[in-house]
Every structure is written in structure tokens, then in C-alpha cells.
Amino acid sequence: MLRAAVDAGADAVYIGLKDATNARHFAGLNFNDRQARQSIAYARDRKVKVFMAINTYAQPDTMHRWHRAVDLSQELGVDAVIAADIGVLAYAANKYPQLNLHLSVQGSATSVKALEFYANEFGVRRAVLPRVLSLPQVKQLAANSPIDLEVFGFGSLCIMAEGRCFLSSYVTGESPNTFGACSPASAVRWEETDSGRESYLNGVLIDRFAADEKAGYPTLCKGRFRANGEQFHVLEEPTSLNTLQLIPELDKAGIVAVKIEGRQRSPAYVSRVVKVWREALQDYRRTQSAFTVKRDWMDALGSVSEGAQTTLGAYSKPWQ
Amino acid sequence: MKLSAGPVLYYWSEHKLREFYQQMANLPVDIVYLGETVCPKRREILPEQWVELGRQLAASGKEVVLSTLTLLECRADLAQVKKMVDNGEFLVEANDMAGVQLLIDHKLPIITGPAVNIYNHETLQLLHCKGLVRWVMPVELGRDSLASIVRRADLGDAVQTEVFASGRIPLAYSARCYTARAYNLPKDNCQLKCLEHPGGMVMENQQDQELFVLNGIQTMSGYEYNLIHELDTMRRIGVDVVRISPEPEGFAQRVEALRRALDGEPPAAQALLASDQCDGYWFGRPGMERCHAQQEVSAC
CATH class of the missing domain: 3.20.20.70 (Aldolase class I)
Structure with a gap:
């Protein structure tokens, strides 16, 4: 590398x-x-x-x-x-x-x-x-x-703002500050369901993908969530x-x-x-x-x- | 231990803010933090008016601290922090190292808020040498880290320790305004939409789990933090101040419950945490977990 x-x-x-x-x-x-x-x-x-x-x-x-x-x-x-x-x-x-x-x-x-x-x-x-x-x-x-x-x-x-984001530790217990990792791979789980392929982070659903969609890594800030009555990439797209x-x-x-x-x-x-x-x-x-x-x-x-x-x-x- | 009311993290109207602080004067809190810490566009109350409000609260017996912006992006933001630092009357809480440096420049006592990263005793000791008199533990740390930091720093009464113990946890800050984004508005023309969400905007996942709360550029925990059961542990560790973060509903009841618990009354009616509360961080676990509800906290 x-x-x-x-x-x-x-x-x-x-x-x-x-x-x-x-x-x-x-x-x-x-x-x-x-x-x-x-x-x-x-x-x-x-x-x-x-x-x-x-x-x-x-x-x-x-x-x-x-x-x-x-x-x-x-x-x-x-x-x-x-x-x-x-x-x-x-x-x-x-x-x-x-x-x-x-x-x-x-x-x-x-x-x-x-x-x-x-x-x-x-x-x-x-x-x-x-x-x-x-x-x-x-x-x-x-x-x-x-x-x-x-x-x-x-x-x-x-x-x-880096150094001030605790989203990862809130869900997984490990953050960039404390552990040097965000949305760590050890917390990731994939599931195939009738409604699509689902990505989880420590048991929390981050996104759900249709068969024709490319399934991205479940980084917490890049999932599809609901806010203000809409479902979308509330924080950021991948x-x-x-x-x-x-x-x-x-x-x-x-x-x-x-x-x-x-x-x-x-x-x-x-x-x-x-x-x-x-x-x-x-x-x-x-x-x-x-x-x-x-x-x-x-x-x-x-x-x-x-x-x-x-x-x-x-x-x-x-x-x- | 003293009880403090943290700065209001949400965008409230001037009327709501004034009403809130009028009520505060009669509540059993010892310390009140005043000021805008999240978004420089929130100007319902201006820096000089915060100082005036501080005088009123001080007159009713409260210790007043002025709190400052967390994410500084331009000179105007820095000027706003400077204005608070220069108030000439009250202690100031810095939520960014710029605030810390301004306090050092003026040889003033320093209080650091939860967004200043003090993760170990060596950091605490250095900042003590620069004038630190009180620090709020970063929210993602827990009791074991805290006990270790306080013991190893060995600063006695020279630096007070404060713990964020109640309310939605501030988890992240961004250049992007998520409230404006949810309305499909650019940040520069946000139309002050946060005013319509005095408790923030809930963000759920596709399984209806309330994951986060959007508060402009700040992202908060979906569950409210509640450490009312942990006051004895805090006392043993040497915590000096317990912070309640203002929420739009039920603030007075929470203050009174915490005050009773601080005065030694066991929180019998709250044997378990409510389903929309969490305490995981305190136990060294994922923040969103509810550990007090478990039989064996250590196995949580």
C-alpha cells in the first residue's frame, strides 16, 4: 500500500x-x-x-x-x-x-x-x-x-466535523476518537429479506436495497432514513x-x-x-x-x- | 453535587426562551449555562441580551456561565465567541479550542463543554495549567474512564468535573444543516425552519426506530440520556456538577426529580429506564443502550 x-x-x-x-x-x-x-x-x-x-x-x-x-x-x-x-x-x-x-x-x-x-x-x-x-x-x-x-x-x-462525531459510538460503542474506527466492520450484518437486502450496524437497520441497487457499506451517516415525512438519504448520499x-x-x-x-x-x-x-x-x-x-x-x-x-x-x- | 442546566441546544423563539428562564429562576438548579452553542443564525437573543438575562438569574441566586459556539466556520463566528468571552462578568464555557485560546489570551478561568475533547488525565492537567476550573466530560466517555481520569489527574478541588446526565445527547456537528436539507432548502436560505422544531426533528430508520434527532447542523441522540440512577457512583468518582440539558417538555419535573435524587431520596418510581431513554455510554457500551434496565449491568 x-x-x-x-x-x-x-x-x-x-x-x-x-x-x-x-x-x-x-x-x-x-x-x-x-x-x-x-x-x-x-x-x-x-x-x-x-x-x-x-x-x-x-x-x-x-x-x-x-x-x-x-x-x-x-x-x-x-x-x-x-x-x-x-x-x-x-x-x-x-x-x-x-x-x-x-x-x-x-x-x-x-x-x-x-x-x-x-x-x-x-x-x-x-x-x-x-x-x-x-x-x-x-x-x-x-x-x-x-x-x-x-x-x-x-x-x-x-x-x-471530525473529532466531534459520536454517531458510531452511539450505535456500536466504537468511535473514531476512542477506537480509530467509524461504523466498524465487526458490527456490520447483511440480511436477505422479502423487502430487499438489508444492512445493519449492531442490529440497527441502516439501509434496504432493491435487487437492482448497488448495496453500499452501512456507514451510519449514509443510510436511507425517514425525516419530515420523507424517506431519503437524510444525512448524505454514498x-x-x-x-x-x-x-x-x-x-x-x-x-x-x-x-x-x-x-x-x-x-x-x-x-x-x-x-x-x-x-x-x-x-x-x-x-x-x-x-x-x-x-x-x-x-x-x-x-x-x-x-x-x-x-x-x-x-x-x-x-x- | 450541584445541579446545572446546560445551554438550550434547540432553536427556541425569544418568547419561549424568556419564559423558560423565568421558570428557571424558581427551579432548584444551582448553575445555569446561557448562550447559543449550535448555530450562529439563531439570534433570538443576542450576546449582550444573554448577559442581561444572566444578571437577572444571578440576582435570583443562580451561578451563571455563558456558553459559546461549538463549530466555528468564519470570522463572524469567532467574533461571537469573543463577545461572550469579553462579557466582563460571568464565567465562560468554551465548546471549541478557539474559545479556550481566547480565555487563555485574557487570562480568564476556563470551563470546557462536552465538545472539547478531554479524554485523559494528561490533557486535563495541561488545561488546568492554562486556567481550567471546570470540565464537562465528553459525552461518549463513561464511568470507568471518568474515574480513571479524575484519579490519575489528582487535581483535588482545583478542577471541577461535570457530567452531562439528562436530555438528548449532542452527537455530531456538520457544515450541513440537516433541518434545511429535510425541507429541501439550502443552508443559506434555511428560513429558520428549526424554530418550527423546538425539540428537533426525529430521524427514524426504516424499522421505525428513532435513531437520531436533527437539530440544524447538530445531530442528537434519538433517545434521551438519563443517569438519575447513577448519582451515587458519580459522587464516589468525585463528580461536582450534574448537567440537565433543556428539553421543550417536562424540564421542571426532571429538575425536581434529579434534585430529590441528589438530596438522597431513592428514585423508586423509576426502577427502570423508559423505553425512549438510554444510558449506555456511562457503562462503556453503545450510547443508545439501556443498561440500567438490565439485571446485571456488567453483562449489559
């Missing part, structure tokens, strides 16, 4: 350890110490940076795991640690003043003052913005931010975020990096998406104001998107 991203042209790759210290806590993902060392060497040899995600919220009785993840990151010599928990950031900043710290999207910082807190207290140098700001709001924030900003460019569309067309605006705003979600995906997905983005960024560098999104990029990204639809999400005001 990491190799797929490196080979396809990513500038930096996020990795996480095999435990609940990062927000992609799923079977088969993430690294043990030895794999992490090998992967970092692979990326380094190709001048690609490695960021260690330690971005869940630490539990009091097991804080040593988060500390250990920070210690290991320092030892491995990663290019940055990305964290959200104030206790974890404090530990890293105190123990390793030279360690480059980024604020995870789970830190939910959406304003200059919130960013200031993390910059002042822990010397955080970059923050990933939650997917709740419109493009003009991103620009305004970037113009005044005390630190570098990174935004989500492509992947799943979290529609709630779509993916795709911001290729915003590249010029994001660049002009001074956004230093766009983030592509990849760790829950196949190497083929990662490779395809990263290649398209690399090509688009290079094309933009060359063409600047004449930049246009190419049809085959959109087709390539559309074919790997959830529900085969893409959206600009909160960057676009009408979405809100």
Missing part, C-alpha cells in the same frame, strides 16, 4: 501502528515496528516523506501505548507525527522538542484561534482542516493562519469527495498539501488515485491559470468512488 503511494508519486505518505493509536484501526492495515522501518526506508530512498498518525484520543489507563507510539516515531525518524489529543501532543512536544508535529483533522481546528492554541502550546507546524469549511472560508483561514494548512482532496466524505477542480484555488490560497485517503483501500485504488492527482498537479504547475480538469482524470477517479459519485462536499456552499 505504502509502496503503491510512493511509486505513484505521492510527496508524503501517512502510516499508522497496529493498534488503536491511529484513526484507521482496521484488520490488515497498519504496521508493526519492523514493517514501519522497512517502509520508511523504501519511502526515504525515493525522497518521499513519512508521517506517523497517532491521531486517536488516548485513554487514561493505556496512555503508555500513545507514548510508545511517539517514542517509536522519534526512533524511526519519521518526518512528522500527526496527532489530535492534547495529552499526546504535550508528551511529544516536551520529550522531543525537535519532533515535527502536525495537528490531525481529528483535532477539529477550524479557526485562527484554535490553530494558535496548538501552535503556541506544542509548536505544531501544520494542521489538517476538517471537512466543514467552504472554499471561501478555507481561503480566509489560510490567509490568517499561524501555521501551514493541509486539506482533504479526495476520498471518503466525512460530513461531520458519495466521495473529489476536489480536482479546486487545485488552482487551493494553491493560490497557500494550502501546502492535499490529502488523499488511502489506508482503507487496495493498492490498485491508491495507485490510480495518486497517479491522477500527481498528473493533475504537474499539469497545473505547467498551465497555471489555463488549468482545466481532464475528463479521463474524472473518469478514473469516478470509477473508484463510493457509489460512483463524487462531490465537492462542504467546499461548495450549495452542498451545505
Whole structure:
């Protein structure tokens, strides 16, 4: 997976350890110490940076795991640690003043003052913005931010402010903050019934699909429910975020990096998406104001998107 | 332990809000949180009017705290928080790290609401050094985590602990307004539809289960949280304040029931939780579960 991203042209790759210290806590993902060392060497040899995600919220009785993840990151010599928990950031900043710290999207910082807190207290140098700001709001924030900003460019569309969504723990007991997982696979159940194929999350019906419909993963915020007398995707349709067309605006705003979600995906997905983005960024560098999104990029990204639809999400005001 | 009334999370008319707080003056709550915490478009009562209302409640013996916006999206939102921080009279509850930073800038005492992520003792200790005097536990945490945080932080009386114990649980915040979406309206032209839903808009699944309640950009629990049976445990852990979150119906009765329970009267009439209530989070379980109703809570 990491190799797929490196080979396809990513500038930096996020990795996480095999435990609940990062927000992609799923079977088969993430690294043990030895794999992490090998992967970092692979990326380094190709001048690609490695960021260690330690971005869940630490539990009091097991804080040593988060500390250990920070210690290991320092030892491995990663290019940055990305964290959200104030206790974890404090530990890293105190123990390793030279360690480059980024604020995870789970830190939910959406304003200059919130960013200031993390910059002042822990010397955080970059923050990933939650997917709740419109493009003009991103620009305004970037113009005044005390630190570098990174935004989500492509992947799943979290529609709630990250780090502040407890829908998953309300239904399953496990949330991104506490466990590093949303709508976890262990809670999913499928049932074939006379009224269609039903998807459940911890026994709660999320959606029901007719025979000719593509049945999507039962992410809590993307099911069909009833509100105000209608049955529809009350919170959001199964779509993916795709911001290729915003590249010029994001660049002009001074956004230093766009983030592509990849760790829950196949190497083929990662490779395809990263290649398209690399090509688009290079094309933009060359063409600047004449930049246009190419049809085959959109087709390539559309074919790997959830529900085969893409959206600009909160960057676009009408979405809100 | 003290009893607090959290900020009104719904969009109520000015008339309803004023009536509600008039009644509050005579209810046995010790602390009242005032202010808009969900949507900056809800301006039935403006920041300076909240302060005025605070003075009236303070005059009737309540401790008043001004509460602030949770999701800040633009400079105007930040300015609204700043206005509350600059009130010059009352303590302020920050629901976002921006509010925390503004309080630090002004060297003011900090109270954090449930949307500020304090998940461990090291976070609590650091914020204490910055001026934290009270924190509300994040809603998805339970008694075991809380006991551990309080014990390990070992801050004694320096920081008070408050638990959200009654009312629909605020679960998520979004750039999108779900109430406007349910009316097929854009957020920019929402026509203030939330005013028509003083208890939010129920969202059911296709099996008629009330899963969530939509409250503008906020998503709340479909069931109401009720920890009235857990006050003894809270006392043992060292909880200082128990919060009731305002609901449009039955608020006075819930306050009185909690007050009686706090005063030591066993909640005999409520041996089980009602079917539209939940307490799972407190027991380290999925939030929507009803654990008190089980024979063996530990097996719930």
C-alpha cells in the first residue's frame, strides 16, 4: 500500500501502528515496528516523506501505548507525527522538542484561534482542516493562519466535523476518537429479506436495497432514513469527495498539501488515485491559470468512488 | 453535587426562551449555562441580551456561565465567541479550542463543554495549567474512564468535573444543516425552519426506530440520556456538577426529580429506564443502550 503511494508519486505518505493509536484501526492495515522501518526506508530512498498518525484520543489507563507510539516515531525518524489529543501532543512536544508535529483533522481546528492554541502550546507546524469549511472560508483561514494548512482532496466524505462525531459510538460503542474506527466492520450484518437486502450496524437497520441497487457499506451517516415525512438519504448520499477542480484555488490560497485517503483501500485504488492527482498537479504547475480538469482524470477517479459519485462536499456552499 | 442546566441546544423563539428562564429562576438548579452553542443564525437573543438575562438569574441566586459556539466556520463566528468571552462578568464555557485560546489570551478561568475533547488525565492537567476550573466530560466517555481520569489527574478541588446526565445527547456537528436539507432548502436560505422544531426533528430508520434527532447542523441522540440512577457512583468518582440539558417538555419535573435524587431520596418510581431513554455510554457500551434496565449491568 505504502509502496503503491510512493511509486505513484505521492510527496508524503501517512502510516499508522497496529493498534488503536491511529484513526484507521482496521484488520490488515497498519504496521508493526519492523514493517514501519522497512517502509520508511523504501519511502526515504525515493525522497518521499513519512508521517506517523497517532491521531486517536488516548485513554487514561493505556496512555503508555500513545507514548510508545511517539517514542517509536522519534526512533524511526519519521518526518512528522500527526496527532489530535492534547495529552499526546504535550508528551511529544516536551520529550522531543525537535519532533515535527502536525495537528490531525481529528483535532477539529477550524479557526485562527484554535490553530494558535496548538501552535503556541506544542509548536505544531501544520494542521489538517476538517471537512466543514467552504472554499471561501478555507481561503480566509489560510490567509490568517499561524501555521501551514493541509486539506482533504479526495476520498471518503466525512460530513461531520471530525473529532466531534459520536454517531458510531452511539450505535456500536466504537468511535473514531476512542477506537480509530467509524461504523466498524465487526458490527456490520447483511440480511436477505422479502423487502430487499438489508444492512445493519449492531442490529440497527441502516439501509434496504432493491435487487437492482448497488448495496453500499452501512456507514451510519449514509443510510436511507425517514425525516419530515420523507424517506431519503437524510444525512448524505454514498458519495466521495473529489476536489480536482479546486487545485488552482487551493494553491493560490497557500494550502501546502492535499490529502488523499488511502489506508482503507487496495493498492490498485491508491495507485490510480495518486497517479491522477500527481498528473493533475504537474499539469497545473505547467498551465497555471489555463488549468482545466481532464475528463479521463474524472473518469478514473469516478470509477473508484463510493457509489460512483463524487462531490465537492462542504467546499461548495450549495452542498451545505 | 450541584445541579446545572446546560445551554438550550434547540432553536427556541425569544418568547419561549424568556419564559423558560423565568421558570428557571424558581427551579432548584444551582448553575445555569446561557448562550447559543449550535448555530450562529439563531439570534433570538443576542450576546449582550444573554448577559442581561444572566444578571437577572444571578440576582435570583443562580451561578451563571455563558456558553459559546461549538463549530466555528468564519470570522463572524469567532467574533461571537469573543463577545461572550469579553462579557466582563460571568464565567465562560468554551465548546471549541478557539474559545479556550481566547480565555487563555485574557487570562480568564476556563470551563470546557462536552465538545472539547478531554479524554485523559494528561490533557486535563495541561488545561488546568492554562486556567481550567471546570470540565464537562465528553459525552461518549463513561464511568470507568471518568474515574480513571479524575484519579490519575489528582487535581483535588482545583478542577471541577461535570457530567452531562439528562436530555438528548449532542452527537455530531456538520457544515450541513440537516433541518434545511429535510425541507429541501439550502443552508443559506434555511428560513429558520428549526424554530418550527423546538425539540428537533426525529430521524427514524426504516424499522421505525428513532435513531437520531436533527437539530440544524447538530445531530442528537434519538433517545434521551438519563443517569438519575447513577448519582451515587458519580459522587464516589468525585463528580461536582450534574448537567440537565433543556428539553421543550417536562424540564421542571426532571429538575425536581434529579434534585430529590441528589438530596438522597431513592428514585423508586423509576426502577427502570423508559423505553425512549438510554444510558449506555456511562457503562462503556453503545450510547443508545439501556443498561440500567438490565439485571446485571456488567453483562449489559
